[in-house]
Amino acid sequence: MSETPTSETDPLGEQPFISHLIELRNRLIRALIAVGVVFAVLVVYPGPSGLFDLLARPLISHLPHGSSMIAIGVITPFLVPLKLTMLAALLVALPAVLYQVWAFVAPGLYSHEKRLVVPLVVLSTILFYLGVAFAYFIVLGRLFTFIQAVAPKVITAAPDIESYLSFVLTLFLAFGTAFEVPVVLMLLVRFDVLSIAQLKAWRSYFIVAAFAIAAVITPPDVFSQTSLAISMILLYEVGIIGARILGTYSASPDEAGEGKAEADKAVVRSGDRGGAAGDAD
Numbered sequence: 090m091s092e093t094p095t096s097e098t099d100p101l102g103e104q105p106f107i108s109h110l111i112e113l114r115n116r117l118i119r120a121l122i123a124v125g126v127v128f129a130v131l132v133v134y135p136g137p138s139g140l141f142d143l144l145a146r147p148l149i150s151h152l153p154h155g156s157s158m159i160a161i162g163v164i165t166p167f168l169v170p171l172k173l174t175m176l177a178a179l180l181v182a183l184p185a186v187l188y189q190v191w192a193f194v195a196p197g198l199y200s201h202e203k204r205l206v207v208p209l210v211v212l213s214t215i216l217f218y219l220g221v222a223f224a225y226f227i228v229l230g231r232l233f234t235f236i237q238a239v240a241p242k243v244i245t246a247a248p249d250i251e252s253y254l255s256f257v258l259t260l261f262l263a264f265g266t267a268f269e270v271p272v273v274l275m276l277l278v279r280f281d282v283l284s285i286a287q288l289k290a291w292r293s294y295f296i297v298a299a300f301a302i303a304a305v306i307t308p309p310d311v312f313s314q315t316s317l318a319i320s321m322i323l324l325y326e327v328g329i330i331g332a333r334i335l336g337t338y339s340a341s342p343d344e345a346g347e348g349k350a351e352a353d354k355a356v357v358r359s360g361d362r363g364g365a366a367g368d369a370d
Contacts, residue, residue, distance in 0.1 A: 116189040123185035128178035137170030140177060141250070144257060147225070151233035152246055159247045169250050176258065180221075184214060205279065205335065212331075213272045216324075220268030221261045227316060228260065232308035263306045270321055274328030275335050288329050295325050 131140060145158060160166045179186075187210050195203060240246065277283045296318075303318040 113193060116193045120182075120186045120189040123182045123189075124178050127182045128175060131174050131178055131181075137174045141170040141173050141254075144173060145250075145253065147229035148233055148248065148253065151230070151237050153237075156246050158250050158253065160250050162251065165251055169254055173254060183217075187214060208335065209272055209275065213269055216268040216272065217265040220265035223268070223316075223320065224260050224264040228264065228307060228313050229257070231310055231313045235308055235310045260306075264317070267302065267306065267317065267321060268324065270324040271328035271331050274325065275332045278332035279335055285329060285332055288325075288332070292325070296322055299325070 131137075135143065148158070160169070162168075191206065191210060195206075198206065237246075274283075274288060278285055278288070299318040299321040300314070302321065303314040307313040307317050
């Protein structure tokens, strides 16, 4: 008599799960390869030291003549530029990484959900880049100008490269996140957390909040605070417009059918009122 196997492979459960794990592994490998390729290119040119020189340019240009940055740790001059190169590679390769994420989740989405994800991923990436560029080209220069203006003249500025990198990355993250206002508004409206009418009604409150947020995360000078606040206010208006467009572009077939039915009912009611007015005449 043959023995009965103690376990069987479920073709409907285990195999699809394993295939998803394999797909996830392949996507992660491709994302890491993209980051690795960009990292290798940045190591060759401009190199870790050249990349850090580029990042430090807003500070160096505002230091007193003869001053420079220092490195406290023994291997800090090697590790800090290398860390910056790795972070820069991840930032540059971000579109490729997001594409791999999209390619992994796309087969499980409906067509209207795909129309929702693609523009939001592209828009959020572009806005994050714009926030980082805003911080680098506008905010950092104004910040160091302000610091040099109020600092006592008897102090010789010699910032540590590790603390400078940490400060700049925090500033980049803050501005990159702040520039995601349109994406947040579009998602809130799309998932019925807020309505466009509410966003319009709360416009004045957001203006106050924008200046308060700008006062917290920007240097204490009027130009930087006003620039970020105005940018956030403009992005708020972009978010309202984008929420209206996205609501129609990514509507599911059921929602589109309900909207068409409501429009047909409105036309019928309008016709009934016209016919009643004609009978009265």
